[in-house]
Amino acid sequence: MPTNPLQGAEFVLAAHRVNQLPADEGAEVAFAGRSNAGKSSALNALTGQKGLARTSKTPGRTQQMVAFSLPVVVRGETSQPVETRLIDLPGYGYAKVPDALRDHWRHEIDKYLHVRRSLRGVVLIVDIRHPLKEFDRMMLDFCLGTLLPCHVLMTKADKLSRNQAGQALATLRKDLGASSAITMQVFSASDGTGVDEARAAVMTLLEGDVRADVDIGRHW
Template sequence: MPLFQKAVFHTTVARLSDLPIDSVGEIAFAGRSNAGKSSAINTLANHSRLAFVSKTPGRTQHLNFFSLDEGRYLVDLPGYGFAKAPGEIREQWDGLLAPYLRFRSTLLGMVLIVDSRHLLTELDEQMLDWFAPTGKPVHILLSKSDKLTRNEQARAMSGMQECLRRIGDADFAGRCTVQLFSSLKKEGVDTAEAVLGGWFGLEPVPAKAPPPAPRTEKKARPRKRSAQGWSARTGSSR
């Protein structure tokens, strides 16, 4: 979808008071450190370094806003789930991340990136617990699906659906959608774009059909003189 390819970095937010005031819609991207969150954002935006992919888990400590157009934003949330995070950073997340997820009125939904090889961790479930009371949708990208066989992919999908039924009620499970996704192979991009575009109230833009080739009229081929002569001779001999 062309909208996501317009994404550009807008601002980094460390305090709730710094959230963009022109926002009409935001989609938050959350995920455990090294689950492939930044890679997913880059893949959707068709930009190799829009969201910085760090080899150091948890490098993103604030909310990073990427502008699409007309007040629409993708929001890269801090990664979580690593042991070396200083206590003050964890406290900062509790004061920033949880209130943002629970009370941000322009937040349309959350994309949760989960490693397809491991499914939900305890911290993933905590993230869903924070978000569930909002009544807003959750779209789960089972990342790195290219590392699984087809049978393993099917088991990952069914396993995730079972996890969602276990941790929430029927209403919560009904607001969650799941898909396989591979940033490396760029698989699942169209599905993700359709879901997120729907949250923004946008319809998919149909691909333009190539213009029809110009019609060329076939010119009559001139008859060979030898044939004309033969026909004439044949006619004269009757």
Template sequence: MAASELDFRKAKFVISAPDIEHLDQHLGDSQGIEIAFAGRSNAGKSSALNALTEQKGLARTSKTPGRTQLINVFEINEACRLVDLPGYGFAQVPLVMKKKWQQALGEYLQKRESLAGVVVLMDCRHPLKDLDMQMIEWAVHSELPVLALLTKADKLAQSARMKTVNQVRKKLADFGDSVQVEPFSSLKGLGKPKVLNILNTWYQERVEFVDEGAEDTE
């Protein structure tokens, strides 16, 4: 499977799962390749997924942040999936529910063997909050590539947008090539081609890694 062959417009909903155990039962724990979308409840994850796949209703959006309570999986083809994780920094939800979501999020990130990369979405006007940094640091420590996606970029003028992008890149420079930073607008399509290229590359790199491993065991 060449990276250029992926058509994100073919993405379709597969399953909503409350935890990694349910994912393993339906999808297997190490089969396929997954790229996870993570971010604060108001970061615009669902809107970004809909924009990237050109499907307005693929991922459900809500006017009330924090409504994504489950791990939602979308299949591009039989091998490649996009995963919408529960938002963190939840707004106005009971503590018991908040802890349950956090546990599901943590287990997925720590134990899901098919995970090939993490897109950390942040409102470009309020980037790099504590939980965002924790997510990025965890992914890098786990040797996963990270795309720090600065959403709602259309809310800033071009000069202010590029200033923010450069500031975030500077703050994350210590992570080297492990973290890429890009502006994005679901509404205007800003940054979409570059994001799709990055995701394609991640899928292809994992495919090549798996193929090499299979050859080594022969």
């Protein structure tokens, strides 16, 4: 396995609806977060490709579900090798878009989380400088309620001192309590803080067990 197991990620397609995504087989990890939390920058840093995910000074540029294939292969339910993917979910809560499109994103993200059997876990992007937002808490509650593993990247840690970043991490751990379903770390795409740790976390998610069926009737 190469030093960076996520290197070589390639764009596959951008989907407006869940049923337009690649076939629901193999293993995938979804990246979620508010539009201004640094999700695209995190994806680029983790894959080692500056232009893989679009970054912009204008939050909300990711307006579809974007699928990226990965070169790594993990084991499936039958111990046979399966293909792996990253799914970049639309940034939520900040973009200046029509209400109808915002509602569409919310519905499709909810549907995606409930129905995708290949989904092995979520990487939730949050800005370390700010408290958790409503969307962040809904995502964490969903993961806890369905035992879907979630790894929280507290981004933009370079904007704080090391002591401040450590305190923010400790505060979040205390806030969320002990749960095997939720892990978290300090991260910065700008200076590389936590990048190797985050790559390992993504691989752990991809190699995790196939998720149990969830209550599809439970919506946000």
